[in-house]
Amino acid sequence: MEIRSGFFLKTYFYRIIFKETFTPQPMELEKFSYDNKIVKAFIIATVVFGLVGMLVGLTAAIQLFYPVFNFDLQYTTFGRIRPLHTNAIIFAFVGNAMFAGIYYSMQRLLKTRMFSDMLSWIHFWGWQLIILAAAISLPLGYTTSKEYAELEWPIDIAITIIWVVFGWNMIGTILRRREKHMYVAIWFYIATFVTVAVLHIVNSFAIPVSFMKSYSWYAGVQDALVQWWYGHNAVAFFLTTPFLGLMYYFLPKAANRPVYSYRLSIVHFWSLIFIYIWAGPHHLLYSTLPDWAQSLGTVFSIMLIAPSWGGMLNGLFTLRGAWDRVREDPVLKFMVVAVTAYGMATLEGPLLSLKEVNAIAHFTDWIVAHVHVGGLGWNGFLIFGILYWVVPRMWGTSLYSTKLANVHFWIGTLGIIFYALPMYISGVVQSLMWKEFNAEGFLVYKNFLETTVQILPMHMLRAIGGGLYLTGAIIMTYNLIKTAFAGSFIANEPAEAAPLVKTETSSGGGWHHVLESKPIMFSVLTLIAILIGGIVEMVPAFLIKSNVPTITEVKPYTPLELHGRDIYIREGCVGCHSQLVRPFRSEVERYDPLGGEYSKSGEYVYDHPFLWGSKRTGPDLQRLGGKYNDLWHYNHMRYPDVVSTGSIMPAYPWLYEQKIDLSQTAPKIKALRRIGVPYEEGYEAIANEHLKIQARRISENLELELQGEGVDPELEIVALIAYLQRLGMDIKASKTAENK
């Protein structure tokens, strides 16, 4: 009975949904070749940008205990090179590696050359130009400040176009394949393409102010929700799904045995893409995001353990009976550590999504450790393993030195340990110091700086870890170059396979079986799977007013404050300073001892973009206004370590030389009004007058205290002070109004 109903359902699904499918014609073999040249180009880009990205990361790491390592240059200051590092690693190193792996494996799994060589090369050069644009624009301070989506709108449009080219080439290749069924790796590639497209477009909605300047379409808590829906899923669908696809191809190839359980890989795929998309709000626990959305993020994060570990175990068990080879083969060593790191990071992620753990870990170095276990361990080591496997094959030779590869493995592993362990210790130590009260009920470490100074030795150790990891990568580069020179590059690898012809007969095997032969249908289902989570979380947060209670006293920024806020964004202050006081006694006591207010959604309604941040290397700034006088800020931004002894904040001498661009005031006001900030019609015409009055007030105030030193009111520092002094003043005003 059961078998009959099974057969009936299978046939039913097939007949209803799919009228025709492909069947192979085994007799006639077609000759063709695999394009190795495009893979080679992406590999070179991977290695070059990997070294650059790691070097920038190491520089940033050193600046965190030795601030003058920015050479007092604005282009190399921490706030600007941190996004350069993250973008270089994610999109240049990991991105290029992903494309190299996909182009190599996809051709072989589908038994065809890529759909179009021209599209492949447009994709390659387009992507490299985007990286170049990022490498120039980020140090220049052009940033949206939204993490991992910092690039400004013209580059965002270029990314969209190039991504479509990649997808077009991929889907085209799938459609003209010679293998009827799509191996599980291909599903992961499709999910990557579809989801990253959706994420990028939705999160990048912005209103342009000028060339290379825009404001996020969304404000405050809504912007935060969209950003972390994006941010979390960028990790999921840029750093994870494509690499799971690569794991499912390259690990069996390297181990020379099929994946442990193909059945498990099917469940792994669907459950992972279904669940991952919901978990974004775990980045916003204890924020002003409605509780229901936070809880949803936590629940789905816990659920994620199952598919993630399913995938990890599937990878590790693939080596059953071949563990002796792991001892000798560096490729397998790298892959084993990569998959293990994936398992650790995907257990840690859900644990960090528990509010109790998050309360300690969030905003600290713990998160930095967590992402680097994923980045250095999972992505980095899988990439190294793949490169060591693929380069000798593409050059028709064997690896130049297995010994050097083993050295790389051990130096890299030590690098990860030296990176992660100090960061875990540093995170927990600093967090506990932030929260410690004495018997009288006062904060023990009232001065935030005490907690920073305490963890500096850990920052030094972390830099050593990063240095070791980079050294390993340099050794690999040498080894791969020597390998390539020893062999002869096979640009077009000959292959042969039977063509597929369309027939009206079923291949059988049920609905999923048929699905795998229908790439477009497969892509649409993937799209539906990932859209459900996003829609259910976002629509209520946008449509229901009660989710963002307004505060009457919260007013739009003045023109001068707006300029100041844009300088704050340009300098990447958000990289070290949060603007989110969580509802903990320790935070309210530290950041708003007089008002006693934690953050409210209504405070952020005009914040395009939101600036909550994700890391506190310095203190939270949401209630900074009025805490110090203008002169303190003036001196502090110029000589931070003099004003606060031991501070690791860099100096910003250029703010005392550069002037704000008054011609941009009107376009800024107009752009913000279009996305809902209530500046009156025509205000842009008089905005600069208001700006000058406020600026003069601050500069005169400064001149008075500086006793003779002139301060030009149009200097950037004046605008920044105006903004810093505005922070948190609205909620203080509302409190005063309540008292009256």
Add this chain to the structure above:
Amino acid sequence: MYKSVLQGIDNIAIWPIISLSIFFIFFVLLLWWVFTVDKKFIKRMENLPFDQADKTIDQQTLTNQSL
């Protein structure tokens, strides 16, 4: 809490029900398929990364059998 937040949208209650139904039906079908699918098909799929996949299993035979 969850309900009170969402009730501002007309017929909002149907959303999570539809989502849950899609989840449930999809995964039941998926698991059912995974556990009942032809072993030869699985064998062939897991061997796809290997060049000898075509040679080891006759595609035509597989197609006929799984029908």
